[in-house]
Amino acid sequence: MLAIPAATAADRPNFVWIMSEDNSKHYLRHFDPDGAPAPNIEALAEHGITFDRAFSCAPVCSVARTTLITACYAPRIGTQFHRRSKMAAMPEGLKMFPAYLHDAGYYTTNNSKEDYNAQKSPDTWNESSRKASWKKRPDKSMPFFHVVTTGLSHEGQLHFPEKAMATPTQTNPASVKLQPYFPDTDTFRYTRASYHDRMTAIDKAVGDVVQELRSDGQLENTFIFYFGDHGGVLPRSKGYTYEAGLHVPLVVRVPERWKDLVSREAGSRTNGFVEFVDFGPTVLNLAGIDVPSGVDGKAFLGDGIDAAEVDARNETFGYxxxxxxxxxxxxxxxxxxxxxxxxxxxxxxxxxxxxxxxxxxxxxxxxxxxxxxxxxxxxxxxxxxxxxxxxxxxxxxxxxxxxxxxxxxxxxILKKMRARLDQRLKSMPDLSFIPEAVLYESAMGNPTAFGQQNKTRIAKLIDTANLALSPFDESEAQLRKAISSDDSWVRYWGLVAASSIGPDAKPLTSLAKNHLSDKEPLVALRAIEFMALMSDEDIRPQLYQTIERASNEPELLQILNTAAYLNDFFGDRFTIDVEKVKSSIKLSKKGEIKDRLDYFSSK
Incomplete structure (x- = not known):
């Protein structure tokens, strides 16, 4: 990038991001008729733009926030796992986007949640803490970029005990409209009503930030972005790639002083699709800073941005x-x-x-x-x-x-969408087709370089996984070849594809059985899953053996994931012996490993 003259408040706007945790657009009346009123957020919209089609690329905090701060799709750069077992290095030559603002003379502050899965450079933030504020900049002529996160809508706000339901909510539970996939019970109605109350609290928090800017004389110098950091938070939203997990509210307030940077009328709305990878490039573009090469996003506001082109954007990718x-x-x-x-x-x-x-x-x-x-x-x-x-x-x-x-x-349209997704996964390439346990050992020092070095191999793994899309009589020969491959991860995906096909793939049982003790524990795991689905054979001894062979945390986590699946969805056939599991583990029993063991112990 070219050297950028130091920014001053006279020639560059300020930016404030207000993020509410874990809430999709469905709970705000401004976006959905069944949502709660939010007058402060609605007032932002009157002075700016409502984006009715804004999307987090991931339905959970760390992955979504890393996507935001890097402007890169997580499966391309190795930041797609929540919680990460190991931090990923940023793509070579690329920094988190606030660093480019900092380099241009901006005072960059974050109050205070980061939750990144990638390593940040020291120049990302001037301050990132619960005390961080634009007001602490050493020179009031410095423009600022400030992020504030409110947890008032976080999932944990709905972790109330049953006795709490005796306390009335501000929102009448009888008045809320439940999603059709929920049972209509007092518990679900109270939970949704409680979340509407959370929206009221969020709206007040937004109003407080606006008032703080107004009192500081900075409101009409500052672009304010209000959005949810991903979807949520009633069941089947956070953690799931349905629209309830990905579709977020986004309002951008345009300051009077800088309205010429935006070719839209105040109070307007757009259905153009914008994703989290686009937010950083948009801020840089509005600040007059070149967007670095190597990011996946593209600006949707600022100099040179055609509103009609943004309105025509209609594609979003989720993971x-x-x-x-x-x-x-x-x-x-x-x-x-x-x-x-x-x-x-x-x-x-x-x-x-x-x-x-x-x-x-x-x-x-x-x-x-x-x-x-x-x-x-x-x-x-x-x-x-x-x-x-x-x-x-x-x-x-x-x-x-x-x-x-x-x-x-x-x-x-199905074939068109299937082909388009396939093209996107291969072109990245999507690192998730190599197990996390392997990335943990071999890739996290430079995930993007690892991806490029293995691009052809990853494409083959995707093709192998996609054998599940064909009828068994058409894919049997290829599945047999894949399960017998010299490449461990082709075997792995061959077994997954066979399990995905279901009962029609039962003729592969003898072949799959040969891999119950495969040299790769995760290939053996996929054979165990297949045998559980296709036969009545007790495969728990092989499962315990595979647990014992696990050599790193993500490998063990994946094996215990299968153990939970077998324990919970196969009746009494594969009830897990928690003491046998514990005695088989050779690694530390902390963190997510402990979570699985605690669950087995509670059964």
Whole structure:
């Protein structure tokens, strides 16, 4: 990049980001008629722009926030796992975008959550703490970039005990509209009403920041971005790549002094798609700073940005990998109102145990009612295996409950979306097709270089995984070849594809059985899953053996993920012996490992 003259308040605007944790656009009346009123956020919109199609690329904090701060898709740069087992190095020659503001003379502050999965450079923030403020800049002529995060809407706010439900909410529970995949119970109504109350608290926090800027004489010098850091937070949102997990509210207030930088009218709205990778480039562009090469995002406001071009943007990409101790590899592509979801481990139900999720009473009740057979078809989907691929018409099915992948009328668009996602995954390339345990050992010093060095191999792994998309009689020969491959990760994905196909793949049982003690523990794990799905054979001895062979934390976590799946979704066939599991583990029993062991002990 070219050297940039030092910025001054006279020639560059200020920026404030206000992020509310864990809330999708669905809980604010400004975006959804069933949401709560938020007069301060609505006032921001009157002086700016509402983005009705804004998206986090990931439905969980650390991955979403790393996407924001790097302007890069997480699976390309190795930052897609929540919680990370090891920090990823930034792509060579690239820094987190506030560093470019800092280099140009901005005072950069963060109050105070970071939660990054990548290593930041020392010049990212002048201060990042609970005391950080633009008011502490040493020279009042310095422009500033300030981030404030409020946890008033965080998931933990809904982790109340049952006795708390005796306390009335401000919002009448009888007045809220529940999503169709929820059972209509007092618990769910109280939970949603409580979250509407959280929106009121968020709105006050936004108003407080605005008043602080006004009192400091900086309101009309400052672009204010208000948005959720990803979706949430009732069940089936945070941690899931449905729209409830990815579609976030975004309002940008445009200051009077800098309104000429924006070619839109105050109070306007746009349906143009913007993603978290775009936010950093937008700030840099508004600041008059060149957007560095090597990022994935593109600006949507500022000099040289055509509003009509932004309005025409209609594509967003989403990803899910690991959430604490829970694994489930999912990729999504939305083009306009058509949403495509590719479940690479579809036999894992959405309801697979995640300890933090199930602290919420609504989650607990949902699972209990499922076990008692008291849910209808739509409400039960969460606890059943998923389709390998799904396509939803969001205009007519905004809650993504009717998968149209088998509808003869959708086959043309299905194939188009499938091909487009495939192209995107291979072009990155998507590092998740090599297990986290391998990336942990071999890639985190330079994940993007590792990806480029293995680009051809990753494309082959994606092709192997995609054998699950074909009928078994068409893919059998290729599956047999894959499961017998000299490449461990081709074997791995061959077994996953076979398990994804389901009962039709049962003729591969003898071949899969040969890999129950594969030299790679994770390949053996995939053979164990296949045998559990296809036969009545007790594969717990092989599972305990695989646990004993685990050589690093993510490898063990993935094995314990399968143990939880077998324990919870196969009746009494594969009940896990927690003492046997504990005695088999040779690694530290802390963190997410402890979470799994605590869960097994609680059963």
């Amino acid at each position: 899910a990998d690991r959430f604490d101790e829970k694994y489930d590899l999912v990729r999504t592509l939305r083009i306009g109102n058509i949403k495509y979801m590719r479940h690479f481990e579809p036999y894992y139900p959405d309801g697979l145990q995640n300890n933090y999720r199930y602290k919420m009473l609504a989650y607990q009740q949902w699972r209990q009612l499922h076990g008692e057979g008291k849910l209808n078809e739509v409400q039960s989907q969460f606890f059943r295996p998923k389709a390998v691929e799904a396509i939803y018409d969001l205009e007519h099915d905004p809650h993504e409950t009717r998968n149209l992948a088998s509808d003869p009328n959708t086959q043309t």
